[in-house]
Amino acid sequence: MQKLVLTEEEQMVRESAADFLFKKAGPGALREIRDTANPKGFSSEVWLEMVELGWPSILIGEAQGGLGFSHVAMGQIMELCGSTLACSPLFSTAVVGASVLSLGGDRLALLPKVAAGNLTLALAIDEAPRHNPQGIATRAVRRGDGYTLNGEKTFVVDGNVADYLVVSVRADEEPEDVLLFLVPRDAEGVAITKTEMVDSRNSATVQINDVTVESVQRISHSGAGLATLQKVLNIANVHLSAELLGIANECFGRTLRYLNERKQFGVEIGSFQGLQHRAAILWTEIELCKSIVLKALRALDESPEHAGLLASTAKAKTCQVAELASNEGIQMHGGIGMTDEFDIGFFIKRARVVQMLYGDRRYHLNRYAELRAY
Amino acid sequence: MQKLVLTEEEQMVRESAADFLFKKAGPGALREIRDTANPKGFSSEVWLEMVELGWPSILIGEAQGGLGFSHVAMGQIMELCGSTLACSPLFSTAVVGASVLSLGGDRLALLPKVAAGNLTLALAIDEAPRHNPQGIATRAVRRGDGYTLNGEKTFVVDGNVADYLVVSVRADEEPEDVLLFLVPRDAEGVAITKTEMVDSRNSATVQINDVTVESVQRISHSGAGLATLQKVLNIANVHLSAELLGIANECFGRTLRYLNERKQFGVEIGSFQGLQHRAAILWTEIELCKSIVLKALRALDESPEHAGLLASTAKAKTCQVAELASNEGIQMHGGIGMTDEFDIGFFIKRARVVQMLYGDRRYHLNRYAELRAY
Amino acid sequence: MRDFCYSLVIVTGNLWGLKSLQDLEEFRVSTRRWLEENCPQSMRQPITEQDICSGGRRFVFQSDDQKLWLDRMAERGWTAPAWPLEYGGGGLNHDQAKVLREEMASITARLPLQGMGISMIGPAILEFGSDALKKQHLPQIARGEIRWCQGYSEPGSGSDLAGLQTRAEDHGDHFIVNGQKVWTSNADQADWMFCLVRTDFEVSKHAGISLVLFDMESAGVTARPIRLISGASVFCETFLEDVRVEKSQVVGDVNNGWTIAKYLLTHEREMIGGIGTAAGTRTLGELATEAIGLSDGRLSDELLRTEVATWEVDSCCHQLTMERVRDEMTADGVGNTSAMIKYYGTEMNKRRFELLMALGGSDALHWKEGTDTQRWLRSKGNSIEGGTSEIQLNIISKRILGLG
């Protein structure tokens, strides 16, 4: 069993990612995207550089033109995307999209394009405001060799910019399973509405009206759609946990610096034990998050049979701590933390979106208990 | 609507009770009862003085030889019994027992005896470790004019000393309702086992083997047993909330004094902001308890239709705060708080018993939500 | 039995109490009748932020009814029910004022006028001001003619309010004021400011402060709105450059401003503490039922069900505590207990909005003006403005618990 420390190469990935992201994709970049109402929701320049760094190819096998590197390495990048609030299609394409295609097995041919950064994807699964991957009203009706799809999806991250949508549906002929289809964003009958989000990032609702798909667009083997989706969601949630860790950690770091700078009553506010103890507790909670996130990432690489339980453990814990860290961050910054001019507000906004995506703390605590059979 | 302050006479009851209880029935008295393994579990002298003060007659109507005074007044006494850890049959007899008989309606003739302190009662309803007043396996089978009872009851407070037990049973002829019977403790077929409790107070398990009761021993009107029991439990839980408030308040008061006395690092530990803020939060929570307890007591007197919701609100809140106050009490006392020699340990022990009796925080939060229809 | 029976005798003998209860009942009946006849139907709807009548020179009434209701209430002095009649108030005693509140609540009558004038500087002038100041300002406030803002915080002095640096130089019959205030609510809308300034730099920081009043149209006053994480806000930065303030406009004595500031902070705390109760709106349980539905009569997410019930229990206890504190109120007001009300109320409000966010799911993450999403972000400021939660806990531990 691997030790719970980064290997040398994982550490190098982390350092080079930090180097790049803090320089090019920090909160200032997000502010610019928001204030210029950039319709793409990310900087093409930043994304191109990520591609050049090989990030979209990390999780893709060498046979499909990828690096076949580890979830642990990708998780370091995701954590730092949390710390910097970097906007890009990386998560939806290189984590979620690449995993769907790899695990689905039937559309491997697209993977080299993903690895090369020439194709972006978005997962369109939820239909209600609260995550429920099995609550699918979208229907597939068999028509000749293909299907006709009808339904509506919400909270589709990057749905407004991705080349392809991965859409979950149910067919009357296989009511127990979930079918996953690859649908071009510009297919006839697909209507996309970008949603203005609190974190100023991309999300969309997708209406699917009589959209015709061929059998070849189906991603999952017959009978394996639900299992594939669950595996993808485990992967997604572990990487979201890494992002939440990054958010919490950066919120805390900024707060700690402020505690050492801001003076009231003639002394640094960090000299007040009331704040010290809260900072110490928060630091401890973040240390716990570091451990579970690393463990869950390793499990994706080495023991996927534990990935479900560890994914829910990690998401439940990081949701709790990111909420605490972002709330404490604002409170300890005082009035200045409430102003839009100051960056700390961007972190609480992003935190809540990541918390909610693919299940919040409550969802994953419940799932944890279910997986533990109680 | 009455103001949320004590009336002059309620205040006088409170003061005279404090006067008596702190002098005669404090933790020292409890310690003596424990260390001498007093089989009665209370001091007869203290109980006689309570009788002389008229306490058992407070909730009994004037027509039945009582004072017909208020729940608010009785609640002050219960709160102070919490603060002093006073042992006596007051709660089981003068709060619960008197209420059962008054509300049941069929056995009013016993009330003058209760009012005069000549008869004690104990409520025997629970059969499992966690409160569930409707989970009754004890059966009543009709036999001639009376019934034969069989079953087993647990956590029967004062069951080892009371003259009469109030036993809840179900009969096949009225499966929907609960029947309440008055059973003499020394009736044939009743076997009482005193339980050693963590708070060194009285509790017992009661085995009921072919116990014959006459119809006249039935307390509740036909079809009204469950409703009576629920009303009694509302009353009981409000007064237990008052006791929990007293426990929390006294724990806090003792802790506050210790914070101002104990020196470490050359200063009083109460000068550390980390402890100050926790003390301030605890004080605030206790203030909230004072409000809900007073409101719930008033509701028993003035608007019993709200008593159910307010009883569960009060119990849920006071359970939470008594747990917090007793835990913080020990922690802030440090090592000395862990020694048996010091009194603070008696409070945490008593708190957990009162918390559990007739439903803990979880039970009452759930009941609150049910009563609010969600 | 001794003390106990004795006390019963006293009660029965309380005939004076009964008499005053009768008077109060008559007042209730006449008040109810008057409200029924004079409160326009449109002023009996639950009030939202946009419906508030804040008065002032620039205020534009949203309807004739709104103006009518203000005028009728102001005529009776019921915009400020407890102020003396001579200063435009209603002259009601504590119990009568409570009856008026209850009767207005029973027909959900809106408050005819709200703001810093009625709630903050009015009571302070009444308590500490000269007779001239009372005559000048109170009737204008009660009639809703002048809107006020509060100049307290500065960039360098937030929690440490007494560390303020705005400087007032003595020029004989007037001061010249220079400095910067932040978090001035509605400074860009208000007509007058009550403002803490330093009039003596030589003494200890609490001793050299004065409370002064000036017109916002005075030369040298500039207000600039602040954008918050929740979007546009009522807060401003206010710059004061050589602003002339007459000495007659000092409330109380020069260099005695800190006493009045503390008095006002108590009022403010109590006001903000009430925020957690959100009266008149639907309960959290109802909102939860609507958002996520019931299954078998229970909210369909068990964790949220528990959290909602816990919140409602705490909220009920907090509301009752505000009621109890008011009922126990002495002539000095609620005093330091307002720190508890403020602390707990703002924490409750933050918890409430976190729960609303959870109930709303991804829908609650949409960014739109005037939504709960913005109010959720805005709620984070509740435990900062008007004295942080940490300051409230300091007040409780030092002034109430005697620690440290």
Next chain:
Amino acid sequence: MRDFCYSLVIVTGNLWGLKSLQDLEEFRVSTRRWLEENCPQSMRQPITEQDICSGGRRFVFQSDDQKLWLDRMAERGWTAPAWPLEYGGGGLNHDQAKVLREEMASITARLPLQGMGISMIGPAILEFGSDALKKQHLPQIARGEIRWCQGYSEPGSGSDLAGLQTRAEDHGDHFIVNGQKVWTSNADQADWMFCLVRTDFEVSKHAGISLVLFDMESAGVTARPIRLISGASVFCETFLEDVRVEKSQVVGDVNNGWTIAKYLLTHEREMIGGIGTAAGTRTLGELATEAIGLSDGRLSDELLRTEVATWEVDSCCHQLTMERVRDEMTADGVGNTSAMIKYYGTEMNKRRFELLMALGGSDALHWKEGTDTQRWLRSKGNSIEGGTSEIQLNIISKRILGLG
């Protein structure tokens, strides 16, 4: 791609790493075989408090197997696997010691010997002691011949450990010690004490402390057990009256005891922090299922279900953190992070017992020796002994976060 691909090259080239992994694998195989052959079956049962072998002059073995297991392990030095061979240890490196732990765990082999000697004073003597002290004490500890207790706390110095007042007067080749210690675990059972004493009253409080060793049978040593809220305890008050301590029994230099004390406190914290994990016993989820049952596959109390799951999630994260901290460990040990382990572990243990109390209902309120009820009360002391939670938070905020 640059850095990234470069790094891949490095890994492939790490042949040395592979070689050492092979060695480790061989060590694992031989260890497994030896344990299989030498660990008595009865020593492969989960261990409870009563089964612990603490050694010492007065220790009575509970079985022949217990003695056999101790002797066999002591012979290989595996009672203290990482100590040098010359002092009776096993001479294993960090990775080998981990393998030994893992292999023992895989057959649930009990620790052959536990106590203050192995965990606390042994490592301290190894780090700070003279060669004579090492030769005198370490082999005896490793063979389980001498049991130790720790004389740290005093009635007046709990959290402020450095404020201790026990006085050691210099008498040339020895000290005469006078004072009182409290919370001395097993003082009435132990053979020797390691004890903090003040050897210089003139200097700052941290500078005048020494760590001395003495036999508990020395004249003037009296130990008296303390009764706790949870019943009988291993703790004692220890009175020291004119106790003679040889100067050769000072660990490290005179007046340098505080350095060693801090080192030992780190060890202690880490040990106590592990308490929250309760390895080898059933999970809280299993206990909950047994106590309150399932309905529709869910624990029949939804609130407890949530609380149990929350606890298990936190516990998993805490265990992984202990693992991670150990994996990251440098030559200096885990250092100040032990404060986090101690703080969180003890809070977890308290939460666990509160949940067990709730699960047990009224049955858990019965007062019997050796039950979870007593353990629940005992757990309250976890966040006090070995440095309170508040002290741990101070350590974190000052030494790790650099606050104040």
